[in-house]
Amino acid sequence: GQNIDQPTEMTATEGAIVQINCTYQTSGFNGLFWYQQHAGEAPTFLSYNVLDGLEEKGRFSSFLSRSKGYSYLLLKELQMKDSASYLCAVFNDYKLSFGAGTTVTVRA
Amino acid sequence: SQTIHQWPATLVQPVGSPLSLECTVEGTSNPNLYWYRQAAGRGLQLLFYSVGIGQISSEVPQNLSASRPQDRQFILSSKKLLLSDSGFYLCAWSSLGVSTEAFFGQGTRLTVV
16 A cells, blocks of 8 residues: 655745655655645646655755655745645556645745 | 646536546657546545556545546546535646656546535
């Protein structure tokens, strides 16, 4: 089975940094994805990790440790528009399984 | 470039009525196709996935079924809707056998009344 855990909510101040953790226990592993989802909209792709280490894309970075079943998404220089739900997803055996998502609220 | 179309965007249906949601992909061949449901304030629940024409894998037993009559067409159906079928339904595709991002359709907000 699949078990993907991430915190339910996080709050941070505009301009700050927030780290969203994701732990997973899955029967296989072919990659880990992070998606952003604004209320009422479809998820949009943020990052993909298949090897251990840090992937950086502008203000967003994602880290993976396969041996620990752990990933995090780092959001730097937070902006109000970053208020959204962030979804961790594991890909294996053609299936893409999602965690429940972390709602991030950015305050002025 | 690849695009994914999902329709309708919103739907209000009475309990006991049938359902048919359609999803089509353009610009790619032999994609993996997925149907997800998202209840209000919740994560995405994988309902069905397909790796080829006529090949459907169901993740959870429920009142819904899926079909893939053509390579780039994925249909979600129900013969009789229940109130609990209300939710946000999302279709997605990814490249077969390759871990790439999954591209999502715009979603269908279904309300069963």
